Amino acid sequence: MQPNTAPLAETGHTTLLTARDITKTFDRTRALQGANFELREGEVHGLLGANGAGKSTLSKVISGHYTLDSGELTYRGHEIRLRSTRDALRIGIAIVMQETSLVPDLTVLENIFLPELGRPGRLDYSELRRRGQEILNDLGQGDSLPFDWEVRRLSSAQKQLVEIAKALGVRAKLLIFDEPTASLSPGEAERLFDIMARLRSSGHGLVFVSHRLEEVFAITDRVTVMREGRTVMNAHPTATLSQAELIRAMVGAELGAIYERGESHHVAETDAPVALEVRNLASAPAVRDVSFSVRKGEILGIGGLVGAGRSETVEAIFGLRPRTGGEVTLGGKKLRADSPQTAIRAGLGFVAEDRRTQNIVPDLSVKENLLLAHLGAHRGFFCSYASREKKVKELLAKLGMPEDRVADASMLNFSGGMQQKIIIARWLLLEPDVLILDEPTKGVDIGTRASIYAMLRDIAAEGVALVVVSSDFEELLGLSDRVVVISDGRTIADLPSAMLDEESLTLLAAPRTSMVRNTEMLNGLAREHGGSGFWALIEGERLICLNAVVSNPALDPGFRAGQARELGATQIPEALRRREPIFVPEADRSRTTLVVPMTSPRGHDLGWVGLSLPADRPLPAPDTIKSRIDTMAATL
Amino acid sequence: MANTETLNRRAPASPLKQFAQRLEVRMLLLALLIAVCLSFLSPFFLTKSNIFNLLDQSVVIGIVAVGMTFVILTGGIDLSVGSVAGLTGIILGLSLQHVPIVPAIGIAVVAGGFIGLISGTLITVFGLAPFVVTLGVMAIGRSLAYIFSGQTAISNIPEAMQNIVYTDVLGIPSNVLFLIALYAAAWGYLTYTKGGRTIYAVGSNKEAARAAGLNTTFYSILPYVLSGAFAAVAITFSISQLLSADPLMGNQMELDAIAAVVIGGASLYGGRGSMIGTLIGVFIMVMIRNGLNLMGVSPFWQGTAIGTIIILALLVERLVSSRISR
Structure with missing residues (x-):
């Protein structure tokens, strides 16, 4: 064996872990196909990527x-084979997840x-207390945890601290933080x-998995970006990266060919009647303020990151989750929120x-699964399956399933894609006015995906309004006519998909910790000077507006x-092109x-802040405005 | 095409294998095996009078097992049937002192259903565990039976009650006929009605059933109501035979009923089971008890024997079914 000759002074650059060409397949989904990763001692390493x-x-x-x-996998110079989390813990690798590995009682x-x-022998509680x-x-949190409380009484931040302390209790050297700031x-x-x-300063290696770009810039030393199970940016120093570069790496390739929508692209039908309207919907705690509407024959995409409140929104519309505010109108009539049955009878369908x-x-046959929503909507003592016999035959034929062979089979004998088609057909049987689909292609192989897209487009062409929730932005843009973006439980954008690409969608969807303070500042500026303020990202000839306050x-x-705009299409092309400090x-x-x-304390580009004022009045000094923006940015 | 591919992945089993894959079929074979064994062990087992005796003994446990099947299909359990039977028996006995037979039975059945309604509501609406709720009701029911009866049996039951049991129709005793009719009705309900299918769906995947618009709350409570009501019906047949209502009646009846349902192939997780399976399960239970009596096995040993046979039956079934479905 090679003796370790690295001098102690260089511990900051000692490699702690390397992962090379890792692959991992679940059922038939390839989650990892050649992932590389490298972590050093004494660094915080950001691990980024889009959903999935x-x-x-x-x-x-x-x-x-x-x-x-x-x-x-190589850890501290040795190849390792991990068979369980216990193996990993024993050599010093720990993951900090949200509450999952704690015993609440x-x-x-x-x-x-x-x-x-789990060790034999008596426990010395006073010794444990001392070590705790x-x-x-060491964490600088000397008095923030009551040792004698049951864990169930703690806040989620405190629980997280227990997780960290637990990892350090077994002397973990490598800690993985998976979306640690989410709650x-x-x-x-x-x-x-x-x-x-x-x-970090005590020599631990930290992996920071997060969606929040601002936090990545604030805390990490290097960044690794993954896309479709592969590493596309390997251990790049954070200091030399811009937000735009990072997003481009996350989004990557062009839209696939599977979204050919050809001439059936029916953007023109904007005069079709509104089928479903949602106004200021709230459902505590995940949904705060969501508004959108869908027209007949339209496919509306709902985008956002995992945890943004998308599923909760559609569940609240359908009556699966209590609403705490707002209203839902279906075909001009108000939809009460009491149960799915009410929603179904009013003409709504929902693929959860x-x-x-x-x-x-699982214990009902394919046929009965197909007829389940019929049973839910049906009034009467018997099943009345016969009344739907013809339509069932038709749908099964459309799915390419011979009725005599599948009707009595178990759902679980079929692939994920086929199951999904049967579930969609369950709702088509009722001929709904509006069909909501939450992640319709989750766990479905790529071939079946294309046929599900074709199926959805056919449904829309028949005049059904479709609402599709998806974490896959590529799918969202390829499939829908219009996209509504939800972030932290609020609708923050509603745009035709033709105006969007994955980059701008990723930007819009990213939850922004700075949004509140930024809005406050823009409000202040606009009101004091009687003008309008905005915050936008500008790239070449294009602008994506993150926030705008118009007082005049x-x-x-x-x-x-x-909204995304060409600079020339705005009211202030000159100023946007010149971007001079006057x-x-x-x-x-x-x-x-x-x-x-606007620049973050660590020197990263956070976009541009603008203030428009009437030309006929005396102007404030540009420097005072600029210093105000800098002061705000410094606290981010 | 992707579709044909997925279809071919699992070839349909041969008809014989499909037949053998049905749990009821295997349990029917087990029942026949037990019958053959017992007929060798005791010459009296296959006599006409003993067969009528077997059917007669199946009635009470069989009726209770119907309600229990409904409850278990939804993924619940009802431990209170025995003591609800005891309590409603006393209510019937007391009512008979004041009103004619038909309204008295009506009062007892409604009382049983009402107790089930309370259990079902606590379980479904308030989310309490079925095991715990029905355990509590079991203790309360037995206690109230003693209090209402004044700790003694009520023996002045009108003799006309016997007609419920001893009227023959086409040579078949009326109680056996009732059992057959009840099983036919329950089977029809579970197979052909919206309620029946909902009960299966609730037990198999309650969340999916709710999302499909089924009234999962109502059909989660209904089985407990039926279970309580059927416990009262069952005890009515007992009292008619004995012409006496004892607060101890129905003791440990829940164990026999649950055993019968489980032997009949129902899953305690819900969603799986059938009336035919339960009927076979009831016959197996009654046959074993009857056979042990005929062979003169001491009642103290009978529990050991029955328990062993139930566990062995399920163990063998588990081993066989994993072999067949492969």
């Missing part, structure tokens, strides 16, 4: 939850030292970053996200939050605009 890119799978391979199919102390409880205190002190308030997230910084737990009734209607910049008047002299870059 494989970042969670890779984390779980490294932490021993999944065994890899092929590839090589045991105390904080017992949870931190849970692995010790030591760990918390934290901004203050709590700050504290977490402080903890992570301390762990999880096929196995929310759609399939005459000064509308020509775009709203969530107020730039437009050609018609009606207004003058200052456009200032």
